[in-house]
Amino acid sequence: MNDRRTIFKTLRDLGIRLTPQRMLILDILREGNTHMGVEEVYAKARTAFPYIDIATVYRTLNLMKKIDVVTEVAMGERLHFELTNPDQKHHHMVCTSCGKAFNLAPEYLERFGEQIRSDLSFEPDIRNFTIKGKCSFCAEHLDEAG
Amino acid sequence: MNDRRTIFKTLRDLGIRLTPQRMLILDILREGNTHMGVEEVYAKARTAFPYIDIATVYRTLNLMKKIDVVTEVAMGERLHFELTNPDQKHHHMVCTSCGKAFNLAPEYLERFGEQIRSDLSFEPDIRNFTIKGKCSFCAEHLDEAG
């Protein structure tokens, strides 16, 4: 569950201070309801609290990642984060044309991972996967573009 | 084929100058016979030609990538490159313990990609894939380590 109550309890139980900045950043991620880049979180945070520094955003996100409250998502070059939701784990498919990201159910990866595990004795880490490609809309609306 | 002759002919045909630096860098990649980080290419290049600059390495690698003579491989944070070999396309599995990389035959990805394509109407780009995980050696020799 990703309600405020549960998240904040997790932090308190770990002895992590609930500062306004941390609550704000977590609320932004929760309300965004998808992964977000650092700059995006920072921009939203500033509208609520103009003095917040981007270093605080980085520190908070990294801290939350360490305790698994947020998950880092590999979205191309820059860091993206989302709230860790144990109820609906998923991977991502990113459209290289429009930049939109789509969730990918874990089942697809599980079959794939199982093959690699059994055929190649390699234990793949399929907890956090990102696949690039073209979404159906872009695939349809452009023929030979990037 | 990745023999010098063929590569150099490709460059000449495209009107790209064959400078000593470019030949050197391509030779290093060819002899290395696997993907290499920029710093690694640079280090090797300097033993042969101490005045070479890392900017030249970057420029050459990016140029060769643009004309598809080398392929960029997503190996964690930094850029890695390898000679594009149409005869033996492959993907990579990187061990997060020892850092070693293993080739992965394209067939595994093709089945996987086909599922995504048909089930989800997403056209995955499976030309250059990297999977993290643990190689069999490391999986065996450490129990709960990073």
Place this chain on the structure above:
DNA sequence: GTACATGCAAACGGTTTGCATATCT
């Protein structure tokens, strides 16, 4: 009251770029 978080500014590190000179064709 005290340990820890924040804001600010500066550092960091990989990568790119501007420019004068050297080199390929």
Place this chain on the structure above:
DNA sequence: AGATATGCAAACCGTTTGCATGTAC
């Protein structure tokens, strides 16, 4: 000769860090 590649140094940009001050507990 003319277009382009190189070396050098500086810029870039996302991210991290040091430090003095402010704040949650």
